[in-house]
Amino acid sequence: MTWTNIKLILIRELKDQLRDRRTLFTVVVLPLLLYPLLGLSLIQITQFFREHPVTIWVVGAGNLPTDPPLIRGEEVASEWLPENQASLVRLAISPVDEHGFCEIFDRFRRAQESEGTLELIDQWIQQQMAQRKVDLTVVIPRPVDADVADASLAPKPNAYMLTSSASDKSRIALERWQSVLNRWQLALFERRLAERQMTMADALPVRFEVMDVARKAERNSAAWSKILPLLIMVWCLTGAFYPAVDLCAGEKERGTFETLLSSPASRSEIALGKLLTVIVFSIATAVLNLASLTITTTFVMSKLSHLAGGPLGVAALGPPPLLSVFWLVLAMVPVAALFGAVSLAAAAFARSSKEGQYYLVPLIMVSMPLMILPMLPATQLDLGTSLIPVTNVMLLLRSLIEGSFDPVLRYSVVVILVTLLGVAAAVRWVVYQFNSEGVLFRASERFGIGAWLSFVLQHRGDLPTVGHALLCGVLILLAKFFVSFGVGVPDDWYEFGRQTFVILLATVAVPAVLMATILTRRPLLSLRLTWCRPSFIAAAMFLAVCFHPAFATLSRIILAIYPPAHDLAALHGLIENLLASTPPVWLLLLVLAVMPALLEELAFRGFILSGAQGVKNQWLAVAIASFFFGAAHAVFQQSLLTFFVGIVLGFLAVRTGSLLPCIAYHAVHNSLTVLGANLAGSQWLSSFEWLLSVGERGGISYHVGPALFMTVTGGCLLYWMWKETSRADIKNFDFSRLGRFCNQLRGVYQDLA
Amino acid sequence: MIHVRNLTKIYNGFQEGDFVALGGISFDAMPGQVFGLLGPNGAGKSTAMRILSTVLKPTSGIALVNGYEVTESPSDVRRQIGFVSVNTMIYDRMTAWEMVELFGRLNGMNEDELQLRMERLFDRFQMNGMRNLLGSKMSTGMKQKVSIVRALVHDPPVLIFDEATSGLDVLAAREVFRSVEELRDEGKCVIYSSHIMSEISRLCNLVAIMNRGRIVAAGSLQQLADEHEVHDAEELFYELIAQSEREHSSLAMRNG
Structure with a gap:
C-alpha cells in the first residue's frame, strides 16, 4: 500500500x-x-409573536377571603398580576351551585380518594371546560374561613385547580394562576400575621434567595x-x-x-x-x-x-x-x-x-x-x-x-x-x-427463505464462518434478554438451580449446538469437541488456581470503579442469602461451576470462537468470543471480569484446539469463587490463612505475596503451554475418529457373527 | 505472455444456485498476436477478461500475465495490462487529459515521461481538441478513445479489449480496429473479445470460440475452417455454437 x-x-x-x-x-x-x-425568518416571525390570554373559570369565588381581595369585580385584582401580564389572565366567574357542578365535583373528589381517578368524571369536567372555552377551572366549594374554623378540615385542601396536562394552554393558565396565587397568599399571610401582631420574620425566620453565580x-x-x-x-x-x-x-x-x-x-x-x-x-x-x-x-x-x-x-x-x-x-x-x-x-x-x-x-x-x-x-x-x-x-x-x-x-x-x-x-x-x-459485484436476486436455506445448507463448510459466530453471539444475547423478563427471583435454592440449568441450556448451549449441526459439516470440530493431552487439562486446572488471585483482585478493582447499583446489590444480597442457606457444597458446585463450564464453553469457546477464527488474527477472534461471553452475563461488573477470564479461556482453546482444558479451567475458576463465598468462616478455610483472608461480605482476598507468586507461576504455565502446543508432533484426537472406530468394531463383530 | 490453465469461475447465488461462468478454460497468447475470444452473450468472455485484469478472482485455475499470477500479484498484473471494456466507463466530471493523467500517475510514471507520452497519444488519436472536455460532454466514440488512451498511457505489454466496439458507430469502430492493429504490429500481446465474427476475422491471429463457459474450439481461423470444412467465418461460428448447444442439451438430458 x-x-x-x-x-x-x-x-x-x-x-x-x-x-x-x-x-x-x-x-x-x-x-x-x-x-x-x-x-x-425568526426575526420576521417574532414580530408576530405575542402571548395569548388564558381564561380561568372560577367556581365559588365568593367563598374566598376578601381581605385582601383576590378578585375585584370580574377580574383578578391588578396588584397580584405581574406588570406585563395584566391582560393575559381573564376570569369567568360562576356561583358555587352552577348546574350542580360543585356537587358532582365533590362526589368525584371523594371517589378519587377511595378508588383513584375515574375517567368518566374526568371527561365530564373536560366537557364542561370545553363548553365554557376555559383553560383552567378553579373550584372553591365552601367558604374558606368556615374551614379554618373547623380544625379537623384545616390540613386538607379546600380549593382545587382543575387542569389538563395534555394542553399547553392549560399548563400556561395554571402557571399564571399559581403566580397570582403566590403573591396573593403571601399578602394574605402577612395580613393574618399582622392581625396576630406578628411579622414575617417571626413566622419565617429563614428566608432564602436564589443567586446565580455563573x-x-x-x-x-x-x-x-x-x-x-x-x-x-x-x-x-x-x-x-x-x-x-x-x-x-x-x-x-x-x-x-x-x-x-x-x-x-x-x-x-x-x-x-x-x-x-x-x-x-x-x-x-x-x-x-x-x-x-x-x-x-x-x-x-x-x-x-x-x-x-x-x-x-x-x-x-x-x-x-x-x-x-x-x-x-x-x-x-x-x-x-x-x-x-x-x-x-x-x-x-x-x-x-x-x-x-x-x-x-x-x-x-x-x-x-x-x-x-x-x-x-x-x-x-x-x-x-x-x-x-x-x-x-x-x-x-x-x-x-x-x-x-x-x-x-x-x-x-x-x-x-x-x-x-x-x-x-x-x-x-x-x-x-x-x-x-x-x-x-453484488447482483440483484429475489429473496426467498426456502432458496436461501437450501443455499446455506449446500454451501456450509466444515467450520462456522465469522458471520455464523456473530449470529450465534447475538442470538444468545437476545435469548438471554427475553428470558430474563420471564424469570423471577427464585424462592428457594432448588428453584434457582433448575432455573440456572434451563436458562443456560436453552439460551446458550442449544443455539450453539443447533447452529453447529445445521450450518457446518463437522459439528464436533466446530464445537471444539476434540481430545487433547491430559497434561493440558491438568495444566488448565492448575492455571485456574494460579490465576484466581489475579481475577479476585481484578473483580475488586472493577467493583471499586463501578459500585453496584442499590437494587442490584439488594438482588445480590437475596441470592447470597439463598446460597448461604444451602448446605450441600457439591450441589452448589454443580450448578454454579460445572454446569456453566460445560454449557457456556460449548457456545463461547466452541462454536463462536471456531467461527471467529475466520478473521485470521487469533487474538481478535479470542476478543470477539470473550466479548459475547462477557455480554451474556447480565451484570455489567461481572461482564467486565468474565471478558478477561474469556481471554485466558480463548488462549487455551486456540492453543490446545480442544474444549476440554477450557471446561476444566472454567469449572475450577467458578468452584474457587463459589467456595470462597460459601465457606467463609468455616474451619476448612481457616487453614488457608497464610494465603487469603475472608472479607465482611464473604468475598475472599488473597495476601499480596502469595498472590503475586501464583500469578507469576500461572504466567510460566501459560508459556509452557504455548511452547508445548507449538510442537509440530502434537496431534489432537478427533472425536469423529471414535465414530469411525466404532463402525469398524461393528463391522468386525458382524463378520464374526 | 499470457498463460491460462483450467480457469474456473463459479458464482454462488441462493436463488439460481451455482452458476458456472467459466468451466476450466486454457489458452496461451503471445506478443505480436491478437488473441480473439469469440462467443455469444453469456459465454464467459467478459468473466475471463475481468479475471485477467484482476477485477474478479478466479474460483480455481491459474492465469499468468507477463509472468505474474492474477491472484498472487494483482497489482503487478495491473501494471502489465491496459484494460478497455464495455464496463470501464470514464468519469463524467473529469476532462480527457485529467483522466489519462490520473491513470499514468497511478501506474507510477514520472511526470516528464507522462506528459511526453500523453502529448504523443493525444496527437496519435487526434484528441487535442477534446483535452479539456468533461466526460459528461463527450460522445460515445470520444469516450472510447479516452478509454483506449487511458489503457495505453503506461505503455503496457498486454492489452485487453473486452467488447471494445460495443455501441460505437462504424467510424469510431474503425478507429478501434486501427489502434488494435497498430498495437499488434508494435509487438504487444492483445486479447480481444467480441461476439461479432467480422471483427475477429479482421484482427485476430488466433481465436478461441466460447460457449457456456467453455472453449469449444481454438486455433487460427484458417485451421478451424479446414477442420470443420466451413469456410465462411459467420457460418463456422454458428456451426460451432450450435454443436456445443446440442452437446449441452444431450448432457443435460442424460443428467435428468
Whole structure:
C-alpha cells in the first residue's frame, strides 16, 4: 500500500465531488444560506409573536377571603398580576351551585380518594371546560374561613385547580394562576400575621434567595454544551453519508468503479482514498455549519434579545464561545473518521445511489441512541460511559465546553482509545468490503427463505464462518434478554438451580449446538469437541488456581470503579442469602461451576470462537468470543471480569484446539469463587490463612505475596503451554475418529457373527 | 505472455444456485498476436477478461500475465495490462487529459515521461481538441478513445479489449480496429473479445470460440475452417455454437 496512490485517489475524488453541484449545495451552499435565512425568518416571525390570554373559570369565588381581595369585580385584582401580564389572565366567574357542578365535583373528589381517578368524571369536567372555552377551572366549594374554623378540615385542601396536562394552554393558565396565587397568599399571610401582631420574620425566620453565580459566558457555554455536540454528530454523519453513497454506489451505477479497480491501485488504497475524501467532506460540512451557526447567532440572535425569557428561550443564547468551537473542531476528526468509515462500508454494499439512500435511516437509527444518551440529564462522563463510542466523545465535548476539566483529565485517554479502536474497526470493515467481490459485484436476486436455506445448507463448510459466530453471539444475547423478563427471583435454592440449568441450556448451549449441526459439516470440530493431552487439562486446572488471585483482585478493582447499583446489590444480597442457606457444597458446585463450564464453553469457546477464527488474527477472534461471553452475563461488573477470564479461556482453546482444558479451567475458576463465598468462616478455610483472608461480605482476598507468586507461576504455565502446543508432533484426537472406530468394531463383530 | 490453465469461475447465488461462468478454460497468447475470444452473450468472455485484469478472482485455475499470477500479484498484473471494456466507463466530471493523467500517475510514471507520452497519444488519436472536455460532454466514440488512451498511457505489454466496439458507430469502430492493429504490429500481446465474427476475422491471429463457459474450439481461423470444412467465418461460428448447444442439451438430458 502506498501513500502516493491513496493521495492520487483522494485528490481525484475531492475534485470530482467539488464539481458535483449536488454535493456543493449540500456541503457548502446549504449551511451558508440555511442559518442566516432561518435567523432572518425568526426575526420576521417574532414580530408576530405575542402571548395569548388564558381564561380561568372560577367556581365559588365568593367563598374566598376578601381581605385582601383576590378578585375585584370580574377580574383578578391588578396588584397580584405581574406588570406585563395584566391582560393575559381573564376570569369567568360562576356561583358555587352552577348546574350542580360543585356537587358532582365533590362526589368525584371523594371517589378519587377511595378508588383513584375515574375517567368518566374526568371527561365530564373536560366537557364542561370545553363548553365554557376555559383553560383552567378553579373550584372553591365552601367558604374558606368556615374551614379554618373547623380544625379537623384545616390540613386538607379546600380549593382545587382543575387542569389538563395534555394542553399547553392549560399548563400556561395554571402557571399564571399559581403566580397570582403566590403573591396573593403571601399578602394574605402577612395580613393574618399582622392581625396576630406578628411579622414575617417571626413566622419565617429563614428566608432564602436564589443567586446565580455563573458568569454569562458560563451560562452560555452550558446551554451550547447540550446542543452543539449533538449537532456536530448529526452534521458529521450526514456530511459523510451522501459523498460516501456517491463515491461507492454512484460509481458502480456510472460504471467507473471497474475502471478504477483495473488500475494498479490496490483495493485497500482505493478504500482509504475514498475514506479520506468522505472524512474531508464530513468535517467540511460540520465546520461550515458551525461557522454559519456561530455567525448567525452572533449577528441575528442578538436582535432578538428583547425576547429573552419570553416565548423564544433560545433568544437568551449568545454565540458559542470560541474555546468551545476549538474543542468541537478537534473532536470532529475522530467522529468524522468513524461515521465516514461506517457510511462508506454501508454504501459499498449498495448497488445504486437509490439503494444507498435507504441505508441512511438504519444508520441513523443505530447512531441516534448513542447520540441521545448523553443528552439525558443523569448521564455524565465516567469510566462506564467513556467506553461507549460516540456517546463518550459527546460527553467529553460537553465537559470541555462546560469547562469541567476534572472528568476530562480522568477519562480522556479512555475516550481517545475507545474512539481510535472504533475508527480502526470501521476502517478495517471498509477495506474488507472493498476486498469482497460478493459486495462489490453484488447482483440483484429475489429473496426467498426456502432458496436461501437450501443455499446455506449446500454451501456450509466444515467450520462456522465469522458471520455464523456473530449470529450465534447475538442470538444468545437476545435469548438471554427475553428470558430474563420471564424469570423471577427464585424462592428457594432448588428453584434457582433448575432455573440456572434451563436458562443456560436453552439460551446458550442449544443455539450453539443447533447452529453447529445445521450450518457446518463437522459439528464436533466446530464445537471444539476434540481430545487433547491430559497434561493440558491438568495444566488448565492448575492455571485456574494460579490465576484466581489475579481475577479476585481484578473483580475488586472493577467493583471499586463501578459500585453496584442499590437494587442490584439488594438482588445480590437475596441470592447470597439463598446460597448461604444451602448446605450441600457439591450441589452448589454443580450448578454454579460445572454446569456453566460445560454449557457456556460449548457456545463461547466452541462454536463462536471456531467461527471467529475466520478473521485470521487469533487474538481478535479470542476478543470477539470473550466479548459475547462477557455480554451474556447480565451484570455489567461481572461482564467486565468474565471478558478477561474469556481471554485466558480463548488462549487455551486456540492453543490446545480442544474444549476440554477450557471446561476444566472454567469449572475450577467458578468452584474457587463459589467456595470462597460459601465457606467463609468455616474451619476448612481457616487453614488457608497464610494465603487469603475472608472479607465482611464473604468475598475472599488473597495476601499480596502469595498472590503475586501464583500469578507469576500461572504466567510460566501459560508459556509452557504455548511452547508445548507449538510442537509440530502434537496431534489432537478427533472425536469423529471414535465414530469411525466404532463402525469398524461393528463391522468386525458382524463378520464374526 | 499470457498463460491460462483450467480457469474456473463459479458464482454462488441462493436463488439460481451455482452458476458456472467459466468451466476450466486454457489458452496461451503471445506478443505480436491478437488473441480473439469469440462467443455469444453469456459465454464467459467478459468473466475471463475481468479475471485477467484482476477485477474478479478466479474460483480455481491459474492465469499468468507477463509472468505474474492474477491472484498472487494483482497489482503487478495491473501494471502489465491496459484494460478497455464495455464496463470501464470514464468519469463524467473529469476532462480527457485529467483522466489519462490520473491513470499514468497511478501506474507510477514520472511526470516528464507522462506528459511526453500523453502529448504523443493525444496527437496519435487526434484528441487535442477534446483535452479539456468533461466526460459528461463527450460522445460515445470520444469516450472510447479516452478509454483506449487511458489503457495505453503506461505503455503496457498486454492489452485487453473486452467488447471494445460495443455501441460505437462504424467510424469510431474503425478507429478501434486501427489502434488494435497498430498495437499488434508494435509487438504487444492483445486479447480481444467480441461476439461479432467480422471483427475477429479482421484482427485476430488466433481465436478461441466460447460457449457456456467453455472453449469449444481454438486455433487460427484458417485451421478451424479446414477442420470443420466451413469456410465462411459467420457460418463456422454458428456451426460451432450450435454443436456445443446440442452437446449441452444431450448432457443435460442424460443428467435428468
